[in-house]
Amino acid sequence: MLNCLRSAFHDLPSSHHLISNMSKEQTVYIGGVGVISAIGNNVAENLDALVSGRAGMQAMQRLQSVHKDTLPVAEVSLSNEALAARAGLPDTISRTALLSAVAAKEAIADADIEYSKWRTGFISANSVGGMDKTEDFFPGFLEDAGSGDLKMVVNHECGAVTEVVADALGINDFVTTISTACSSSANSIFLGARMIRQGLLDVVIAGGTDALTRFTLNGFNTLMILDQEYCQPFDENRRGLNLGEGAGYVVLMSEAVAATLHKKPFCALSGWCNANDAYHQTASSPTGTGSLLAMKGALKKSGLSPAAISYINLHGTGTQNNDIAEGTAIATLFEGNYPPMSSTKSFTGHTLGASGAIEAVYAVLAIREGLVFPSLRLQTPMKDLPFSVTTVLEKKKIDHVLSNSFGFGGNCSSLVFSRTAFNHL
Amino acid sequence: MYIQSAYAVSPQGSFSELLESPAQYRGDRLTCKEPDYSKYIDSKLIRRMSRIIKMGAAAAMECLQQANVTMPDAITTGTAYGCLADTDQFLTRMVEFKEELLSPTAFIQSTHNTVGAQIALMLKCHHYNNTYVHRGSSFEAALTDAIGLIGEGEAQTALVGGVDEIIEKSHAILSRFDLYKKDGDTANLIGDPEKGTMAGEGAAFFLLNSNREAGCLAKLDAFQNWYKPKVPAATLVEDFLKRHEAPAGSIDLVITGANGDARYDGVYEALKQSVLNAIPAITYKQFCGEYPTSAAFALWMAAMIVSTGKVPGAAALAAPKRVLVFNNYKQLYPSLYLLSAC
Numbered sequence: 007m008l009n010c011l012r013s014a015f016h017d018l019p020s021s022h023h024l025i026s027n028m029s030k031e032q033t034v035y036i037g038g039v040g041v042i043s044a045i046g047n048n049v050a051e052n053l054d055a056l057v058s059g060r061a062g063m064q065a066m067q068r069l070q071s072v073h074k075d076t077l078p079v080a081e082v083s084l085s086n087e088a089l090a091a092r093a094g095l096p097d098t099i100s101r102t103a104l105l106s107a108v109a110a111k112e113a114i115a116d117a118d119i120e121y122s123k124w125r126t127g128f129i130s131a132n133s134v135g136g137m138d139k140t141e142d143f144f145p146g147f148l149e150d151a152g153s154g155d156l157k158m159v160v161n162h163e164c165g166a167v168t169e170v171v172a173d174a175l176g177i178n179d180f181v182t183t184i185s186t187a188c189s190s191s192a193n194s195i196f197l198g199a200r201m202i203r204q205g206l207l208d209v210v211i212a213g214g215t216d217a218l219t220r221f222t223l224n225g226f227n228t229l230m231i232l233d234q235e236y237c238q239p240f241d242e243n244r245r246g247l248n249l250g251e252g253a254g255y256v257v258l259m260s261e262a263v264a265a266t267l268h269k270k271p272f273c274a275l276s277g278w279c280n281a282n283d284a285y286h287q288t289a290s291s292p293t294g295t296g297s298l299l300a301m302k303g304a305l306k307k308s309g310l311s312p313a314a315i316s317y318i319n320l321h322g323t324g325t326q327n328n329d330i331a332e333g334t335a336i337a338t339l340f341e342g343n344y345p346p347m348s349s350t351k352s353f354t355g356h357t358l359g360a361s362g363a364i365e366a367v368y369a370v371l372a373i374r375e376g377l378v379f380p381s382l383r384l385q386t387p388m389k390d391l392p393f394s395v396t397t398v399l400e401k402k403k404i405d406h407v408l409s410n411s412f413g414f415g416g417n418c419s420s421l422v423f424s425r426t427a428f429n430h431l
Numbered sequence: 432m433y434i435q436s437a438y439a440v441s442p443q444g445s446f447s448e449l450l451e452s453p454a455q456y457r458g459d460r461l462t463c464k465e466p467d468y469s470k471y472i473d474s475k476l477i478r479r480m481s482r483i484i485k486m487g488a489a490a491a492m493e494c495l496q497q498a499n500v501t502m503p504d505a506i507t508t509g510t511a512y513g514c515l516a517d518t519d520q521f522l523t524r525m526v527e528f529k530e531e532l533l534s535p536t537a538f539i540q541s542t543h544n545t546v547g548a549q550i551a552l553m554l555k556c557h558h559y560n561n562t563y564v565h566r567g568s569s570f571e572a573a574l575t576d577a578i579g580l581i582g583e584g585e586a587q588t589a590l591v592g593g594v595d596e597i598i599e600k601s602h603a604i605l606s607r608f609d610l611y612k613k614d615g616d617t618a619n620l621i622g623d624p625e626k627g628t629m630a631g632e633g634a635a636f637f638l639l640n641s642n643r644e645a646g647c648l649a650k651l652d653a654f655q656n657w658y659k660p661k662v663p664a665a666t667l668v669e670d671f672l673k674r675h676e677a678p679a680g681s682i683d684l685v686i687t688g689a690n691g692d693a694r695y696d697g698v699y700e701a702l703k704q705s706v707l708n709a710i711p712a713i714t715y716k717q718f719c720g721e722y723p724t725s726a727a728f729a730l731w732m733a734a735m736i737v738s739t740g741k742v743p744g745a746a747a748l749a750a751p752k753r754v755l756v757f758n759n760y761k762q763l764y765p766s767l768y769l770l771s772a773c
Contacts, residue, residue: 072530133542135564145526151603159604163511164543165565172658181658182572185513185543185564193561200579224525225538282506282551282560288539299557414539415548417560 033426034199035264035271036256038117040109040213041367043252043354044080047092048112053371056379057399061353063236063248069218077232079218080250080355095174100136100161101251103170105360106215109253110171113211117257118268124208127180129198130168130255131190131214133359136161138219167215180207185359187413188321189280190214191254192362192421196278198258208263213255213363222358223249229288237324239349240333240395242386247323250355254363256370273373276406277310277422279303288414289327294335296418297321301339301408304420314406315345315422317378319365320395321410322349323356332410333391344393345408346400352382362411362419369407369423376403432578432651433643433773435588436498439635439731440466440486441719446735449743453718455618459611460597460630461720466493472553479536480549481516483596486634487546488553491590494636495554498646503638504586505559507577508547508594509569511723515598517541546594546634559586567760569593570724571656574639578654581641592636593727602630610721612691617717620691628690631720635727637734647773649734652677652753656766664698664765665706668757671767672706682769683751684742685712686729688758690721695762702757710755713745726758726766737772 042048044062045055055062062080069079082089086104090097093107110128114121136159143158161167168183180201184193191214198210216222226232226249233246256275264271281303283296290296305312321332336344350368351357357364368379378400387394407423442461443449454464468477468485471492477485487508495501521537539545544562551560559580563572570593577589605611612620612627620629640647653675660667672679685707689699703712719728733754736742740750756768 141522141525144522147600147604148523148526151600152607156604156607163564163566164513165511165569168565178658178660181565182563182568182575183565184561186547186560186562187542187544197561197576197579200583204579204582206579220525220530221522224530224533225521225535225541228533228535228538280559280561282548282557284551284555284557287545287548287552288535295557413544414542415544415560415562416551417544417548 032203033261033274034202035259036273036275036370037119037259037264037267037271038113038257039367039370040112040116041254041364042082042105042109043357043364044082044250045353047084049367055353059380059382061236061382062250063355071220071223073223073227076234077223078236078248080248081218082251095170098157099170100167101138101217102132102134102136102215103161103167105217105251105253106130106167107171107174109213110175110211110255113255113257119209119257121209122176124263125179126177127198127201127207127210128172128175128177129182129194129210129212130171131184131194131359132164132167132216133185133187133190134216134219134222135164135167137221138217141220186417187415188358189362189411189413189417189419190359192411192419193280195256195275195363195366195421199275199278202258202260208260210258211255212258213253214360215253216251216357216359218249218251231325233324236383237352238383238385239322239324239352239381240329240388241384242388244324244326244329246325248355250357252354252357252360252364254360254367256366272425273370274424274426275421276424277304277308279307280419283416283418285416290331290412292331294331296416297332297410297412298335298338300418300420301335301410304408304422308422308424310406310422312340313343315408316404317372317407318345318347319369319407319409320347320349321412322351324351328412329388330390332412333388337392346378346396348379348381348396350379365409366421369409372407373404373423373425376401378402433640433647434649434651434734435638435640435644435647436494437637437648437731437734438490438493438497439633439728440490441633441728442631443718449718450741453743457616459613459615460602461617463632481514481540483514483516483594484540484546484549487592487594488549490634490636491550491592494590494638498638500588500638502554502556503588503590505577505580505589506547506550506556507561507573507589508592509563509573509724510543510546510594511564511566511569512595512601513543513564514541514545515596515601519598519600567723567764568656568658570727571766574654577639587641589639590636591639592634593724594634595632595722595724597630597632620717621689621714623691624693626692626694628692628721631716631722631725633719633728635731643773648738649770650773652771653769656764659763660765664759665702667765668702668767669706675769677769679707679710682710682753682755684736684754685710686715686733686754686756687712688716689714690716698759698762711748713742723760729756729758730768733768733770737770
């Protein structure tokens with residue numbers, strides 16, 4: 007099969023360094039990480055907040071909405087102007103792109119890699135695209151179809167947001183955008199890994215971004231799944247989620263690329279799986295069928311048994327529906343041997359298309375630091391589940407992290423991150 | 432890789448209509464001829480679904496029915512604009528009602544993965560499902576994903592589609608970017624000396640199969656796409672043909688993405704004069720209009736051509752056995768597809 011693929015398809019154009027190792031089992035290393043969220047503008051600040059239990063939600067500061075006083079959100083503290091200065095982009099560009107650029111640049115700097123020497127891809131994800139600008143353009147446009155500054159809609163498309171950043175980074179060997187609602191950026195990460203394993207690319211900057219918009223805030227509000235207080239994932243009395251914003255990226259690379267880095271990687275993406283719940287457009291099945299298939303598939307791909315998992319970073323939105331579906335699936339899969347688990351959305355809010363990637367960065371940090379991050383604000387564990395989430399920071403050796411990202415449309419993806427000593431070559 | 436079956440909801444009613452008397456359009460856009468949805472979709476769902484979802488779901492279901500496959504191993508979808516009608520409806524109400532009294536339906540259906548998700552839901556398909564939203568390469572990305580997944584051994588069959596719709600407001604906004612002719616005519620769109628093209632839309636789905644099954648439409652010999660390549664299109668085509676050992680002389684027909692915009696059609700013309708010299712060539716955008724995922728329509732047309740041996744608009748041409756499709760949306764997203772008869 008792979009031979010057929012190699013001979014028939016996609017020899018990407020470039021040729022800087024031909025990789026001879028096309029083994030399916032090739033290790034895909036994570037050489038660098040970058041993140042921006044309500045709990046910090048970079049990896050160090052995010053880690054500090056996770057360690058000290060400092061959540062990012064508060065009353066709405068930047069987003070202009072009639073729900074300002076009722077719906078808390080987890081906003082990135084920087085203004086568009088400040089983000090633009092960090093990103094080296096004009097401040098008139100969509101906030102979704104600005105967040106993306108800041109986190110992607112940090113990931114690249116962390117990997118300390120000259121990616122222009124390699125066949126490099128930029129695979130990003132988002133759910134809102136340039137909607138932050140479009141929703142400001144729209145009131146004037148509705149009054150007069152000839153009015154409004156067209157510059158505000160040029161980056162409306164999800165793909166346009168990705169291109170702003172890809173072009174700024176000078177990446178064009180492979181550029182694409184995934185949008186599967188809240189699982190979007192988990193998908194971009196494994197697509198990058200697969201393309202590296204198949205020998206199509208050497209380096210992939212993969213992740214996702216989403217800015218808060220009135221469009222998504224009101225959308226989730228109509229579904230009545232927004233918590234007017236700070237969310238309490240996996241609590242018996244949970245009331246819903248808080249929306250957040252941010253971006254996260256990992257720098258994925260082949261073994262040959264990893265061998266050239268000054269700072270040797272300590273972590274790899276070892277497993278992944280994408281499955282569909284096929285139950286309802288927005289609700290999860292009570293059995294968590296999609297979640298279970300995704301977790302099971304990811305473990306199988308990594309070659310690990312459930313007992314090998316040291317920590318689960320839950321999707322854990324804090325909605326009634328998600329947490330019982332996800333919890334039920336975990337109860338089925340782990341059958342009495344539950345690893346520590348937590349929802350870092352209790353810090354960052356639900357960052358939608360960015361959440362899979364932000365939590366991927368946290369998974370890498372958990373392995374590096376030997377930490378299980380706590381779930382905040384848990385008061386009463388869910389009665390129908392045989393386990394409870396971790397509420398205090400726990401120090402222990404972490405070898406394998408399972409990270410869940412589930413979304414509208416039944417889209418469920420799970421990733422497995424593993425400690426992998428760099429011992430090749 | 433084989434294209435086991437394919438179906439397109441497009442401004443043309445069917446492939447035989449395309450051969451006998453293609454639908455003609457005047458003005459600045461082409462509109463899909465929608466099928467009888469009751470053949471494919473439950474009547475309760477039809478009422479709830481917006482047009483793009485129905486078009487996508489119908490194309491997908493017809494594709495599966497033709498292949499006699501009930502459960503594909505994967506579903507991948509490409510859409511540049513996503514569900515515009517639902518997005519517009521929610522956004523407009525949000526502005527007009529000042530963020531109050533909104534209903535969730537339009538928001539729920541506005542997410543870009545809705546078409547792929549609804550197909551999974553209708554099939555009760557728990558398998559791999561992914562949606563790509565990368566402008567002029569959205570369909571190509573969905574195809575890349577499916578081929579990669581099959582290559583990984585995780586799937587044997589994959590349902591792959593490209594969908595985009597025109598709505599009034601998006602058309603009004605895009606028109607302000609000077610993209611379309613005011614008084615276009617599909618009868619003489621291609622080769623028109625004026626600037627601008629005509630807008631189009633469509634939903635085309637394919638069942639890819641790593642094995643050759645009875646009744647398969649075409650063999651997909653090779654496929655490649657680029658993002659803002661630094662080398663000229665002629666070099667991309669030349670290298671592609673060389674890499675896949677397909678000398679120009681072995682190709683019976685070229686389908687190009689010329690769209691009648693005098694500002695850009697010279698690029699396709701130059702290829703026909705150089706690297707694709709002497710190969711019979713046709714265009715496809717006079718049939719479906721210009722839109723970011725139109726290559727999916729071209730791929731459907733190419734698969735039907737190698738399968739039936741008949742060429743729309745070129746009845747005298749001997750049955751082509753090998754067809755090359757070249758589209759270059761906005762001269763930023765070139766893509767090449769090489770197909771041969773099964």
